[in-house]
Amino acid sequence: MNELDLNYPPSYYAASANVHPEYPQLAGDIDCDVCIIGAGYTGLSTALHLLERGVDVVILEQARLGWGASGRNGGQIVNSYSRDIDIIERTAGKRIADQLGAMAFEGGRIIRELVARYSIQCDLKDGGVFAALNHKQMAELEHQKALWERYGYDKLELLDGNGIGGVVASKRYVGGMLDHGGGHMHPLNLALGEAEAVRKLGGQIFERSAAIAIAREEQPIVVTKGGSVRAKTLVIAGNAYLGGLVPELKAKSMPCGTQMIATEPLSDDLAKALIPQDYCIEDCNYLLDYYRLSGDKRLLYGGGVVYGARDPQDIERLVRPKMLKTFPQLDAVRIEYRWTGNFLMTLSRLPQVGMLDDNILYSQGCSGHGVTYTHLAGRLLSERILGNSNRFEAFATLKHYPFPGGHLFQAPFSAIGAWYYSMRDRLGI
Template structure:
């Protein structure tokens, strides 16, 4: 692990967080049933599912709970995966696609179960919209609706151009699709609430306890600067902030940065005019824009990708023009927060799941689609640990390849690919 700033970034989420609990730093050698590296959604979901079954759990976090992508993302509950089920079918066959298809809508349900069961205050709102910028994208939404309905999902509603103007006050869209099972949350408060539930259930969380080495013995050991945890099972859930701790995982993934801005609070009338039903929205471009209203009526707007996870110097300069293209009526509105965060991308843009050996498991590489998938992943990891590996192995069967040219060329390779697909988006082809 490299040295890093372990304070929360100066984001709207950090500024509006519920009570932030300070968890201790690991300072001794301890034992448990399952040790989890990473106190983001994957680690927290895994811990809660295991604790509900009476398994003892320790989570080691190099910074703070929800410090990484789990506390910085757009806060949108979006179903399925970064590559949809038809892509899985072409790549892995019908049997695997059918298994993943049935699970594609489960992560959002897990979030809602946690929110209700543990009384988590995270501003949960229902409803998410996919917005089409051209006729080609609208056709793709029609295909997506039919595809999801094949797997029993019946919460989708196509929207024509006129209906879209009643959903979002922008003239950019030719139509869209409303997912009544989508929605949005305050992502850091969700993570903080899940962490509080972990400790109330008897789990242990150690912050500022980055893992510097892993022993791959029959009983794996996670070593920190001041202590260690020996466990029967070890779960690696560091995602984009894992660094080089596990070299074989680093070779097939790449951290990428995304940027978000938050406006000053809008008037009730303006907020209601922009997004009357308080849905979250994302467009259908390859490098998509996404936005929603916060609980205190700020517009949170994100977009773009920085390959290689470099922090851009001027986030507002990158994102504000995108916001004004969608909502020119916000020209006079100030931006009060701007931040960036990293997500982990795989070449296939499908999650990377598996085991280093029988007792060391991992899940990573949500590829920008992590809020729901990570909560599903926690359930799958817990099932595998408890002896039911069928659903876990469906994801583990997906083939992952290194980026062409290795780490030296993965950033320019991905940037060229993104440029190609962005040009197709602009041309509507």
């Protein structure tokens, strides 16, 4: 990776980031209780939960903190997992489903707790909408509401045609569901605020300090270009940007790219007309579109997946037609920012959690549903390190398999599967 790659991508989030310090590069050899590879949400959440309990923590980041998916995502606080609790029950059994179901709404609460506790300025807003494009999707939302209510979640409100029209000025939808416990925020500013909290609690963060090797000794040693960190426990939280550092973690996951655009600032009247209550919105397609208003009233719109994480040459050409299909009234509005970023997908679409050795833990593979899960993961990893493994083990028992055809064919096979489900979405079957 060259030096240019280590800077923040030219996203709206980077352009509007809060003033923040650069953290030093690692220079020399140090010891700590816990070393974390990756300064995204998983790593930052883990560090905060440990530091609050007096544990000595070092975070190593190959680029800038929040440089990966944590600083490029849609900024939407969406509950549960990329595969919902009923799917987990069918594949893993009722006991595991009940355990994961009890945690399915915790990540969003953790985000709000951290924002309040550390006074993080990240434009946090409440309310998220699932928008149904056809009656089949509306029936699925009714099922989802009943499912989540089985696990004690009571913040959902079904919207009929008139109801959805009152929350988003698009004629595409037949109805929807409002999650009052959902919401949205500026994702990079959330990461920056969490990092500042880490610093104030005594944690050390080293940017531009890529892990280039791990010595799996009695106390693992992470080697960087400028030094090393020896730790009692190592947490691997690199997700889609881990590369080939840990081959056994690469085998059952695939980086995927997603794209976003940001318009010029909209007038107060136009912004209010598009999304009157300032909720975030995602549709119910397999390859879904998602959008919301920023703090300065731009429309941020994302959609599509590039399997294998290749960066498309013309992001605006891919995403702007989706935006105009939803909001044709924005035809004359300029696009001022366009960017892409990677998330890590697993074959099951459920997170991979576990241990490589007794003192090397990992969590990865949020499969596009990472904002809330990563914050939960940080709590689970910290619980395991502090001696309580029950909730960590519930995720660790999930079975994961390699993609058919291995790395050579995982992207085309996944694209074929996505095409199949996209056709079902279009046909409403």
